[in-house]
Amino acid sequence: MTPTPVAQASEELIVVGKVSTVYGVKGWVKLYSFTEPMSNLLDYSGLHIKRGEQWQPVTITEGRLHGKSLVAALEGVDDREQARALAGCELAISQSELASLPEDEFYWHQLEGLQVLTDVDRQLLGVVDHMMATGANDVMVVSPCEGSIDQTERLVPYVPDIYVTAVNLDEGTILVDWDPAF
Missing domain, CATH: 2.30.30.240 (PRC-barrel domain)
Structure with missing residues (x-):
């Protein structure tokens, strides 16, 4: 996963989850989702991950519910050590990907x-x-x-x-x- 700055720095990114820990030996990670329902995190196409101070695009190639959490494979993350390096990293989407809400409802x-x-x-x-x-x-x-x-x-x-x-x-x-x- 090569660091790439977000194309539109002016577009606000909204944190929707984070990588919590590794899962297995093939580079899968456990994800903590801030979305409701939690599985929505797997559906975003424009996901970004924050490594250090840098946001970069990331693609979930496969993911599923696992008990009370999510597990996922991320493109370019092929082993446990690469996955471990992502523990604690935030996941975000551009604000434009959020669904519109009724007038009296708000996102956090x-x-x-x-x-x-x-x-x-x-x-x-x-x-x-x-x-x-x-x-x-x-x-x-x-x-x-x-x-x-x-x-x-x-x-x-x-x-x-x-x-x-x-x-x-x-x-x-x-x-x-x-x-x-x-």
């Missing part, structure tokens, strides 16, 4: 970095640092930022119409029905 990467404010008095709680899947519902990890009411990290369930009352991507805000004491 769209929510990350947005300011989170209380809906009643617009107190700034912080910004969405990242999202977590908990099984019951997704959770926003809200980290303090300049101007936030305190230095508390908050875990706010992403439950529309209950805790999340509005998302405005243009304004960069999420309004929540949330007690700032929590």
Whole structure:
């Protein structure tokens, strides 16, 4: 696998998974997928892998579900040592490969970095640092930022119409029905 820069550096890449470890002796790898369902990771044609600071195209030549994870063969990775060198590498696609969502649904990467404010008095709680899947519902990890009411990290369930009352991507805000004491 020869390092090749992404052709369009201006096109935003979205991380959709990572290589977790080797699988077998023929260069296969286990993949951790951030997609829902997880098998969607095997279907992207424009996949890229990050080696060091460099993104390069990568092709999954074969892949399948294996228990609660995915296993795959990557083009140009023919033995266990080559596969081991990829452990921990992120996998991404161009934003243009993502399916369109209904108006009131969002991808996690769209929510990350947005300011989170209380809906009643617009107190700034912080910004969405990242999202977590908990099984019951997704959770926003809200980290303090300049101007936030305190230095508390908050875990706010992403439950529309209950805790999340509005998302405005243009304004960069999420309004929540949330007690700032929590």
